[in-house]
Amino acid sequence: MSEVIVVTSGKGGVGKTTTTANVGTGLAKLNKKVVLIDTDIGLRNLDLVLGLENRIVYNLVDVVEGNCRAKQAMIKDKRYSNLYLLPSAQTRDKSSVTPEQMLALIEELREEFDYIILDCPAGIEQGFQNAIVGADRALLVTTPEVSAIRDADRIIGLLEACETKKRCDLIVNRIRMDMVKKGEMMTIDDVQDILAIDLIGAVPDDENIVISTNQGEPLVGSDSLAGQAYMNICKRIIGEDVPLLDLSGKKGVFSKISGIFKKN
Amino acid sequence: MKNSVVIKGNKYGIMVMLDDKIPFEELKEDIVEKFKESSKFFGEASMAITFEGRKLSLEEEREVLDIISENSDIKVVCVVDNDKKREEVYKESIEKKVADAAYSNGQFYKGTLRNGQVLECESSVVILGDVNPGAKIISTGNVVILGALKGIVYAGITGDASSFVVALEMNPVQIRIGDVIARCADNKSRFKKNKPETKIAFVEDDNIYIEPLSKDVLSDLHF
Numbered sequence: 001m002s003e004v005i006v007v008t009s010g011k012g013g014v015g016k017t018t019t020t021a022n023v024g025t026g027l028a029k030l031n032k033k034v035v036l037i038d039t040d041i042g043l044r045n046l047d048l049v050l051g052l053e054n055r056i057v058y059n060l061v062d063v064v065e066g067n068c069r070a071k072q073a074m075i076k077d078k079r080y081s082n083l084y085l086l087p088s089a090q091t092r093d094k095s096s097v098t099p100e101q102m103l104a105l106i107e108e109l110r111e112e113f114d115y116i117i118l119d120c121p122a123g124i125e126q127g128f129q130n131a132i133v134g135a136d137r138a139l140l141v142t143t144p145e146v147s148a149i150r151d152a153d154r155i156i157g158l159l160e161a162c163e164t165k166k167r168c169d170l171i172v173n174r175i176r177m178d179m180v181k182k183g184e185m186m187t188i189d190d191v192q193d194i195l196a197i198d199l200i201g202a203v204p205d206d207e208n209i210v211i212s213t214n215q216g217e218p219l220v221g222s223d224s225l226a227g228q229a230y231m232n233i234c235k236r237i238i239g240e241d242v243p244l245l246d247l248s249g250k251k252g253v254f255s256k257i258s259g260i261f262k263k264n
Numbered sequence: 265m266k267n268s269v270v271i272k273g274n275k276y277g278i279m280v281m282l283d284d285k286i287p288f289e290e291l292k293e294d295i296v297e298k299f300k301e302s303s304k305f306f307g308e309a310s311m312a313i314t315f316e317g318r319k320l321s322l323e324e325e326r327e328v329l330d331i332i333s334e335n336s337d338i339k340v341v342c343v344v345d346n347d348k349k350r351e352e353v354y355k356e357s358i359e360k361k362v363a364d365a366a367y368s369n370g371q372f373y374k375g376t377l378r379n380g381q382v383l384e385c386e387s388s389v390v391i392l393g394d395v396n397p398g399a400k401i402i403s404t405g406n407v408v409i410l411g412a413l414k415g416i417v418y419a420g421i422t423g424d425a426s427s428f429v430v431a432l433e434m435n436p437v438q439i440r441i442g443d444v445i446a447r448c449a450d451n452k453s454r455f456k457k458n459k460p461e462t463k464i465a466f467v468e469d470d471n472i473y474i475e476p477l478s479k480d481v482l483s484d485l486h487f
Contacts, residue, residue, distance in 0.1 A: 059445055081406040098371045149400055150379050150397055151379070153378045153379040153396050153397070153398065154378060154398065156378055157377075157378030157379060157380055157381050158380075160375075160378075177411065194396060194397075194414070195392075
């Protein structure tokens with residue numbers, strides 16, 4: 001049974017593309033057959049984060065317009081043979097694709113893949129509508145900032161208003177535990193309090209993310225905290241019960257003991 | 265040609281002018297004749313009927329209607345009353361009922377109102393959920409929120425200053441009751457929460473007061 005997941009946020013720059021790349025790669029690591037679709041037509045980034053820019057020949061618009069077959073446009077990842085990318089067009093705009101065309105494409109891909117992950121553009125206009133129309137569930141990415149949360153709230157409202165009810169899970173990105181401790185940043189609980197949807201993962205603000213993004217090598221599954229956090233999210237997506245990561249980063253005996261208590 | 269029965273058309277159907285000088289039995293025969301004559305013209309039309317010129321008792325009115333349906337194919341939808349006084353009374357009582365219904369009735373809304381969503385209500389409303397920042401409730405009556413109020417509420421939008429707003433957690437961006445508007449303080453930290461407490465907002469002396477919901481406050485409410 002294949003699942004179509006849209007990664008969305010409303011606000012730009014909170015980490016949709018990074019999340020898409022890492023979750024997609026993580027699911028591929030877990031031996032799932034995955035295709036990532038970049039629906040941000042005109043502002044494509046996902047290929048960069050995955051380090052696949054130089055392999056693009058055809059794109060999403062070519063596929064829906066019938067210039068090529070979906071198989072031809074999909075790029076096989078250089079690390080995992082069960083991970084594919086369907087890049088977006090850079091020279092067109094969002095109106096080049098209609099929701100009906102997206103729906104038809106997704107139905108076609110469902111046959112072949114376990115997970116179809118759509119990287120949604122920022123905003124709530126046509127690009128957003130294209131991305132959500134065929135999705136079974138949504139991963140809502142937000143940072144612990146009032147502006148990002150406000151936009152995320154609007155997105156949840158729009159997803160709830162959809163004809164086809166979608167399951168919606170929250171990813172709180174770029175948490176800085178040092179600031180949270182000082183009371184300068186919202187805690188995960190504060191964010192959840194406002195948005196009132198299930199939390200599927202929290203990702204700490206990690207400089208390794210910047211490095212990995214620039215190198216085009218997703219860090220999911222690596223030793224870094226962010227890498228572990230993304231791997232946990234992937235495991236939760238496939239239905240495993242994984243406890244929340246202790247984001248404080250301390251490896252002290254005391255925090256380990258208190259961590260055990262928290263899990264229970 | 266007798267003129268004891270005259271049929272005229274109007275907006276809704278026909279008006280039947282009846283002579284009030286001749287006895288009712290005689291009038292009935294005239295009505296039979298008149299409608300037999302014109303049944304071809306009206307055909308099977310459905311229309312409202314008005315009687316004028318003669319006061320008919322309920323019994324007489326029914327007899328006339330029977331005659332009409334027997335002697336023509338007209339379908340009488342209703343009898344329109346032309347009595348001015350009675351019309352006034354009806355109008356008044358209907359308007360009163362409508363106003364009462366809007367005021368004392370309430371609706372329920374289940375779910376969280378999110379950024380960008382607006383709930384408009386021609387009555388009081390009870391929200392079973394939160395009202396998030398950026399969401400708005402507009403009501404002609406009272407607003408009760410069984411959750412946190414973090415957005416905007418307009419209560420008594422038609423100018424009713426006796427309306428009130430209750431929330432389990434009162435943190436509105438803006439609150440408006442009748443014609444009075446209040447907004448939250450500017451320097452409040454947006455994510456440091458005070459302990460949630462059920463509060464009520466109401467108008468007194470053209471100011472909006474927000475107080476913990478207590479028995480004293482409740483007994484002072486007049487609506």
